[in-house]
Amino acid sequence: MTPEVTAFFDNATNTISYVVRDPNGTACAVIDSVLDFDYPSGRTDTRSADQIVAFIKDKGYECQWLLESHVHADHLSAAPYIQQQVGGKIGIGDNIKIVQDTFGKVFNEGTEFQRDGSQFDELFVEGDSVHIGQMRVDVLHTPGHTPACLTYIIGDAAFVGDTLFMPDFGTARCDFPGGSSETLYDSVQKILALPDDTRIFVGHDYKAPGRDVYAWETTVGEQKAANIHVGHGASKDDFVAMRDTRDATLAMPRLIIPSLQVNMRAGQMPEPDDKGDVFLKVPVNKL
Ligand SMILES: [Fe+2]
Numbered sequence: 001m002t003p004e005v006t007a008f009f010d011n012a013t014n015t016i017s018y019v020v021r022d023p024n025g026t027a028c029a030v031i032d033s034v035l036d037f038d039y040p041s042g043r044t045d046t047r048s049a050d051q052i053v054a055f056i057k058d059k060g061y062e063c064q065w066l067l068e069s070h071v072h073a074d075h076l077s078a079a080p081y082i083q084q085q086v087g088g089k090i091g092i093g094d095n096i097k098i099v100q101d102t103f104g105k106v107f108n109e110g111t112e113f114q115r116d117g118s119q120f121d122e123l124f125v126e127g128d129s130v131h132i133g134q135m136r137v138d139v140l141h142t143p144g145h146t147p148a149c150l151t152y153i154i155g156d157a158a159f160v161g162d163t164l165f166m167p168d169f170g171t172a173r174c175d176f177p178g179g180s181s182e183t184l185y186d187s188v189q190k191i192l193a194l195p196d197d198t199r200i201f202v203g204h205d206y207k208a209p210g211r212d213v214y215a216w217e218t219t220v221g222e223q224k225a226a227n228i229h230v231g232h233g234a235s236k237d238d239f240v241a242m243r244d245t246r247d248a249t250l251a252m253p254r255l256i257i258p259s260l261q262v263n264m265r266a267g268q269m270p271e272p273d274d275k276g277d278v279f280l281k282v283p284v285n286k287l
Contacts (some may be wrong), residue, residue, distance in 0.1 A: 001135055001155030005201060006055065007216055010034045010048050013075040013255065014204045016216045019052060020132065020154055021061055027133025028056060029065035030088065031152065031159050032203055035078035035267065037258055042280075049078035053085045063088040064132050068120075069161025069203055070149040071099045073176055073260060074253035077267035089121035090266050091130070093141060093148035096123060102177045103260050106286050112271065119266035124150060142191060144184020145172040151191055158194060158220075161203040163187055166215050167222055168208035170229035171239075175247035181240045188230050196221030257282055 004021040013034060021028040030052055036045035056063055063086040066079040070093065079090045100115040117123045122130070126141035132154065140151040145162045152159040162172035163184065171188065174181040191200070198220040205214045224231055230239060253259070258280050262269060269278045 003132075003135055003155045003157055005157055005199075005217075007201070008048070008052055008055075009205075009214055009216070010036075010075065012036065014206050014214075015072075015075050016201070016203060016205065017048075017052060018159060018201055019055060019061070020157070020159070021059075022133030022135040024135075025133040026059075026061045027064050027131075027135070028061040029067055029132045029137070029154075030056075030063060030079075030082055031067045031201075032069055032072070032161065033066065033078040033082055035076040035081060035262075037076050037255060039255060039258065044076070046078065046081055049081050049085075052078075053082060056086050062133075065130065065137075066090045067137075067152055067159075068092040068263075068266075069152070069159065070146045071096065071103075071260065071263045072162075073146075073256045073263075074204075075255060076259055076262045079267040081267070091122040091124055092117070092120050092266070093139075093150045094123040094125045095141075095143065095148035096120065096264070098147045098178060100264050103264050106177070106283055107261055107281050108283070113265075119264075119268060140190055142187035144174055144180055144182075144187045146176060147178040149187070151187075153194070153198075156195075156197065157199045157201060158191060159201050159203075160191055164191060164200065164223055164227060164230070165202050166205055166208065166211075166218055167226040167231060168211055168228060169206060170227060171243065172204075173247050173250055174243055175250065181243035181247070182236065184243070185230070185236045185239045192220055192224050192230070194220050196224070252287060256287065 018031040124139040128139040138153040
């Protein structure tokens with residue numbers, strides 16, 4: 001089974017969103033959509049999401065799923081907006097509950113913020129499968145970058161979110177609360193155990209030394225042969241030492257504070273106040 005994959009690159013956050021269609025019909029899913037957010041003005045914009053909505057409508061596709069690979073820390077999810085426009089159920093990993101617990105504390109959310117994942121339509125665990133039309137989606141739990149990270153395997157394609165990036169860029173950072181480089185190494189081994197010709201679609205691309213164009217599609221075989229962090233049979237000890245050293249030098253993503261508050265609510269803003277105004281918090285010295 002070879003699903004039709006259409007990629008949408010978001011320049012502001014280097015995110016790749018995907019529309020994945022059952023080749024035998026019109027059913028499709030959207031993976032990791034982006035709601036534009038201008039931090040200085042606090043304004044949201046649906047320009048990026050509207051490209052996906054227009055694509056789905058123009059093609060006459062039926063959106064059945066809005067799949068999140070994890071709670072993103074660098075962009076806001078547009079899943080609820082796209083759901084409003086074209087339908088579909090919003091799914092994420094069951095460990096979202098851990099992420100909600102962690103960041104519920106960081107943002108001092110009251111008891112009205114549920115930490116049971118109930119903001120999402122579906123919570124997945126390892127081994128679950130759902131369908132996009134006739135096409136099966138298998139769920140692999142691939143934590144390490146965050147506790148709730150999933151890889152969605154759809155036919156010959158694996159949507160790996162932030163685990164592996166392109167071979168010349170390596171892997172995702174593991175220093176967010178609940179992240180672990182040791183765990184990521186083990187998760188990556190699960191992905192690399194897929195057939196060599198499995199197409200891998202990554203969640204971000206930042207170009208790489210010597211590469212001046214964005215790229216997002218590679219294969220398991222290429223990752224095993226050439227990934228600068230985990231290819232060439234890299235050992236766990238070497239990977240963990242490299243990853244932890246590198247992570248200690250990385251700045252927080254520009255949109256981490258708004259992203260977490262929105263994405264842990266399945267892409268919804270916090271409840272408006274009694275005047276109907278919506279506010280996001282900035283926790284001081286807590287991240
Ligand atoms: Fe991420």
